[in-house]
Amino acid sequence: MKHIKTLNTRSLQESMKKGGCGECQTSCQ
């Protein structure tokens, strides 16, 4: 694209399909 640069590759929509295993770290921040 000439006018737009997109920085990220993983969308939240995608993570809704694959996420939720609960194995990640907790973080109170």
Added chain:
Amino acid sequence: MVHQYRNNGYNIVLDVDSGSVHVVDDLVYDVIAFLKDDLSKADDAVTARFAGRYSPEEVSEALEEIRALEKNHQLFSRDIYRDAVLDFRNHPTVVKALCLHVAHDCNLACRYCFAQEGEYHGVRALMSYETGKAALDYLVSHSGNRRNLEVDFFGGEPLMNFEVVRKLTAYGRELEKMHDKHFRFTLTTNGVLLDENIMDFCNREMDNVVLSLDGRKEIHDKMRPSRNGKGSYDLIVPKFQKFAKQRKELGKQYYVRGTFTHYNLDFARDVLHFADLGFDQISIEPVVAPADAPYAIRPEDLGTIKEQYDLLAQEMIRREKEGRGFTFFHFMIDLTGGPCVYKRLSGCGSGTEYLAVTPWGDLYPCHQFVGNEEFLLGNVTEGVKRSDLVSIFKSCNVYARKECRDCFARYYCSGGCAANSWNFHQRIDSVYEIGCELERKRVESALMIKAALAD
């Protein structure tokens, strides 16, 4: 929902509900601003709106790119997660992290300490090995099929009870083999009792160590004196430098973590002081204190603090490009492997997945609630007795807070801190407004850094 802002020469468009971050030119920035309140505007109307500023060909080109992103659900996307997240929160709760208060005692007398010199409004006490064992047993038996478990040795000052820390870590390693679990041990210390023996132990066993230091010597010593009033900077900094160097060489995590207050609103200088001391994993955050505390952050301080975040971000970019960058915890955003939407919208897990354990085995929703009897959940031998409280914490997510509904940062802050909400509003599902304002600024700064480093 779209949030767009300009910072440090970058035009940034955050598509909130997809998490997409776009760096755009002035043309696209202006067109998106015109479109975002009414997506049904015809292309002709857009062209007419910008006649004289941009040519019809330019506007047409911009619209083509904007529509392509929209079609790909990367712009003007909608929140489609609510039902899934609420359903997810209705699943049976497992416990996966404990904050073990191995010492309700401290050898410092920090002026802003929420734990009141480590005693949490109670008496001085050290956790026994037996109580700690019962806590680890409780964690394993309530962790369901979660394999990765976390235990943070906390206080007060946990090194005042180091022998119990050492023995509990060994017990945890036994439990790992018996139950096919993995413990991630962490420890937070003020450094006063840190020595070679403890460093060696931590380098073997602790996945992360949090080293409490507030910044420049005069700042640190003002807020973190010992009980006899003397400063602690000169005693702990050489030890922290040595410890951090060892952990860096071993590829182990550490954080030098400080608190800034109304007394050092120029806190960017403290962050850079840490970097100049050789630390490369740094965290400094604003104090949360009663509004009438002399060191509390006040609404009129916010402008100065935001300027400091801008200065810090610009200096971090400069140092990164010179090959001497450092990590600032509050600017950390992972745009490629960040957490899933369930994690983001569910929050920190306090009162459900994460519990704090007092020296005598009582369970609280998190370390910030310890000592407040209203939030006593149960104990490690008899388990949670206040399932009503657990239910309240379980429903305490982004969707429970009306203040979060129109906030662009909600997928990054996860709704904020329940304890802060309680302390300011006597309810856990509200927000701490000063904290929100600064979180939004930090998200903007963090995304700008990503844009600058992608150049």
